[in-house]
Amino acid sequence: MLSYEQVAWARRLKIRHLESFLVLDEAGTLTEAAVRMHMTQSAISHWLSDLEELVGMPLVTRGRRIQLTAAGVIMKRLAVSVLGDISRTQLELGAVAEGRTARLHIGSVWAGVARGVPQALAQFQALHPHISVTVSESPFGHLLEGLANKQLDVVVGSLDARAHHPRLQHRELFEDNVCLVVGRASRFWDAAGPVRLADLLQERWIMPPKGTLMRSQLDTALLDSGVPWLLPKVETAAITTLQALVHQGDYVGVCSQAMAEYQAALGTLRILPLDRAIRFGPVGVVWSRDNAAEAVQLFVEHITRSVDRPAPQTLSHL
Incomplete structure (x- = not known):
């Protein structure tokens, strides 16, 4: 004491x-x-x-x-x-005043939004209708900042070294790859055979920002393919920007395989077949050890059970 x-x-x-x-x-x-x-x-x-x-x-x-x-x-x-606790308390009091007994703030990267989060969230709210949910999309580093200052309760993102902090807990959901995508304005839209990374040196690239895990994995793959450095035409962490640009010009975009498969199924993007897979790594759910809220534990248990875990495929076979 x-x-x-x-x-x-x-x-x-x-x-x-x-x-x-x-x-x-x-x-x-x-x-x-x-x-x-x-x-x-x-x-x-x-x-x-x-x-x-x-x-x-x-x-x-x-x-x-x-x-x-x-x-x-x-x-x-x-x-x-x-101040984070005060802000959270104010939101919870507002929820009580509106007849809602719990509130959950979720942050997710692209991969989580594409595979698992929406479906798991819909099922979760059907089981727990009293829990009001707010969802934010951002790069993993920004989401962890939100977790640290208590603006977020749960984060779905890449389980790199940052997720193994002593103050955090995590569970793995699925393995993901880095994927190249194109829009209808690209000359690669109807590409059938595998394309080598080394042959894409002169393309107009849309890449994730420097410092993100996806960008680091892509840079490593480019080095392995004999491409020492590429200057992207656009750097963005927004999937909506990538989607809009690849339909406006002959660009090659970069996103997670989970997001690429989701958009390809909708017909909005096409996966560029490569001669090699570029591993992104495990994607999982992360939360603070000191957050004992029942809503957090319920959501973690639910999304862990509900998200499929298919093994990442070689992209040239997709």
């Missing part, structure tokens, strides 16, 4: 302290933070000084741009956690 001395410093802590501190960290300067908070610069400085006095040590180093000290990093973690 915590002693009085351990929590005494926080008894004077106010939400305004934490809110001002987070805004200051994001803004980088007192002037910009004051603008965002609709306060004077002296007022922001007062809240910061007051917080540092409560903590008993400097939280920032003052210069051209403010930098967090080691203590400041710790306080930022507290601020994100507390």
